[in-house]
Amino acid sequence: MIKKGFLIFLILIFSAVTAYAAEVAQQTTGMNPVLFFFIFLIVCIIIGIFAVLAGVGGGVIFTPVMMGFTPIDSFIVRATGLFVAMSGALVAARPFLRRGIANIKILFWSAAPYAVCCVIGALLAGYVKATMGIKGEAFVRGALGLLVIGIGLLFIFAGKRIEYPEVENVDSFTERIGLAMAYWEESLKTVVDYKVKNSHIALLLFCGTGLISGFFGLGAGWAMVPVFNLVMLAPLKVAATCSKVLIGIGDTAAIWPYIMAGGIFPLFAVPCMIGLIVGTLIGAKIMLKVKAGFVRWIIIVIMFFAGIRLILKAIKLWGMA
Amino acid sequence: MEERPKPPLAGIVYGDFAYWIAIAGMIIGIIGIVLYLGGVHQFIDARFLLSQLWSGKTAPEIWKMATGKMVHGHWYLHKLSYSDAIAMLGVGICCLSAVFGMWAACITMLTSKGKIGTLFFILAATVTVILTLSALGIISLHH
Numbered sequence: 115m116i117k118k119g120f121l122i123f124l125i126l127i128f129s130a131v132t133a134y135a136a137e138v139a140q141q142t143t144g145m146n147p148v149l150f151f152f153i154f155l156i157v158c159i160i161i162g163i164f165a166v167l168a169g170v171g172g173g174v175i176f177t178p179v180m181m182g183f184t185p186i187d188s189f190i191v192r193a194t195g196l197f198v199a200m201s202g203a204l205v206a207a208r209p210f211l212r213r214g215i216a217n218i219k220i221l222f223w224s225a226a227p228y229a230v231c232c233v234i235g236a237l238l239a240g241y242v243k244a245t246m247g248i249k250g251e252a253f254v255r256g257a258l259g260l261l262v263i264g265i266g267l268l269f270i271f272a273g274k275r276i277e278y279p280e281v282e283n284v285d286s287f288t289e290r291i292g293l294a295m296a297y298w299e300e301s302l303k304t305v306v307d308y309k310v311k312n313s314h315i316a317l318l319l320f321c322g323t324g325l326i327s328g329f330f331g332l333g334a335g336w337a338m339v340p341v342f343n344l345v346m347l348a349p350l351k352v353a354a355t356c357s358k359v360l361i362g363i364g365d366t367a368a369i370w371p372y373i374m375a376g377g378i379f380p381l382f383a384v385p386c387m388i389g390l391i392v393g394t395l396i397g398a399k400i401m402l403k404v405k406a407g408f409v410r411w412i413i414i415v416i417m418f419f420a421g422i423r424l425i426l427k428a429i430k431l432w433g434m435a
Numbered sequence: 436m437e438e439r440p441k442p443p444l445a446g447i448v449y450g451d452f453a454y455w456i457a458i459a460g461m462i463i464g465i466i467g468i469v470l471y472l473g474g475v476h477q478f479i480d481a482r483f484l485l486s487q488l489w490s491g492k493t494a495p496e497i498w499k500m501a502t503g504k505m506v507h508g509h510w511y512l513h514k515l516s517y518s519d520a521i522a523m524l525g526v527g528i529c530c531l532s533a534v535f536g537m538w539a540a541c542i543t544m545l546t547s548k549g550k551i552g553t554l555f556f557i558l559a560a561t562v563t564v565i566l567t568l569s570a571l572g573i574i575s576l577h578h
Binding site: 146148151189204205207208209210211212214221223225229230291296298305362366367368370373376377382384391 | 467
């Protein structure tokens with residue numbers, strides 16, 4: 115009960131800080147950089163906590179929330195979104211690789227199309243920004259709004275995951291590549307020797323995921339875990355860990371075009387990075403002690419709300435063009 | 436008792452490199468931003484930057500107004516006496532961690548005994564080249 119109260123308290127703080135930030139945004143000239151730093155630090159800590167409790171990456175919430183609720187330019191928000199998703203993933207990857215849960219063969223197999231398409235996505239983002247002006251901005255916000263609502267629907271209707279999928283017939287292509295590996299499952303005290311299939315379909319899906327991630331500056335765990343788990347039929351733990359490591363690699367490829375175009379400002383990027391990492395750590399601790407199914411619904415509501423705001427902003431911008 | 440499978444060395448090496456370099460970058464970034472917030476030698480005035488960010492200005496507009504020209508590439512490397520350039524250096528190092536990690540993993544795959552196959556080396560090398568080209572600014576939005 116107390117823990118549930120604590121979460122509700124966090125929600126209230128989040129709402130208050132967001133409302134305050136929006137109010138301060140109206141009076142831009144007198145804003146104190148230290149205050150800005152701490153507001154974003156707190157907002158991102160709370161995003162990080164909720165993201166972990168809802169079972170998603172912080173990056174997928176960060177970009178739509180920042181684009182929907184702050185006046186900051188979408189290119190800068192997307193660059194920062196990629197940076198925070200990437201830095202969180204880089205820090206989290208180490209134990210998964212040390213324990214062998216993240217399958218390095220699957221990783222390299224998926225990293226090649228994902229990284230290439232992530233870069234293409236980032237270059238496309240820059241192209242749209244440079245050539246389409248306000249219409250481009252409206253297009254990006256509207257498309258992200260629709261995508262975020264789609265992700266919310268995906269959470270509601272296709273949230274099913276299989277912990278240990280049964281693989282009956284491995285296709286000859288995947289068999290020949292030999293992606294399967296075994297790992298030690300601590301909770302079962304046994305070796306999990308699994309197989310995977312449909313590696314050729316996954317290859318195509320990772321191209322699409324990379325494109326979306328690079329273009330919109332989103333972490334792509336929401337798409338990658340289902341591809342690993344439901345298409346390739348890798349165990350859920352392998353899927354989740356591979357997705358985390360892959361975000362670190364793929365988003366690195368996509369972030370550089372944004373940096374080279376001057377899209378990262380440390381004053382905005384650093385507090386968001388610290389906040390999301392600290393929030394993720396706190397969220398992981400809370401998750402062990404509290405059943406937080408309702409937080410998933412809060413995240414879904416926030417995503418719908420952010421999606422609608424983005425679409426409304428897009429319509430307004432389109433009208434101005 | 437079953438024998439625990441040994442994780443591939445290339446994965447461990449990648450994880451370690453990426454982790455420690457990212458941590459180093461984050462620490463430098465935090466030091467830089469603390470100095471920046473403390474008002475120490477700012478390349479872009481923090482209050483001005485904030486007002487521009489909050490008024491929805493684009494990155495090129497902010498750079499042009501703040502410095503008189505649009506910056507491209509690793510601008511911070513030439514301005515390391517400024518606190519915001521130090522913070523940006525930290526961000527840059529953090530973003531380089533996966534690049535170094537992939538190089539280390541590729542070298543490990545070439546030299547270690549427990550090889551995981553030529554195909555996976557080629558894939559890893561391809562990703563490494565893409566990351567490197569991207570980090571060098573060869574794959575870039577600037578024409």
